[in-house]
Amino acid sequence: MALYDLHRSSETPRTTVLAYRVASLVFALADGFSTRRVRRASRALMRLSDWQLADIGLTRADLSRR
Numbered sequence: 001m002a003l004y005d006l007h008r009s010s011e012t013p014r015t016t017v018l019a020y021r022v023a024s025l026v027f028a029l030a031d032g033f034s035t036r037r038v039r040r041a042s043r044a045l046m047r048l049s050d051w052q053l054a055d056i057g058l059t060r061a062d063l064s065r066r
Contacts, residue, residue, distance in 0.1 A: 045053070045063055053059060 042063065045058070050060065053063075
């Protein structure tokens with residue numbers, strides 16, 4: 001066992017690095033999609049009339065609080 005420990009590499013295994021990079025990419029993409037979704041919803045709400053906003057319990061001031 002001691003011989004095995006002497007020859008062990010201190011480097012991070014490539015599979016670990018690859019898995020980390022893939023996970024980072026997935027999280028970045030998910031964050032980008034959610035940001036776009038929020039912007040799209042915000043634009044859609046801004047296009048509604050004041051009456052329509054009041055009908056769903058919102059005001060223009062509520063939209064600008066974001």
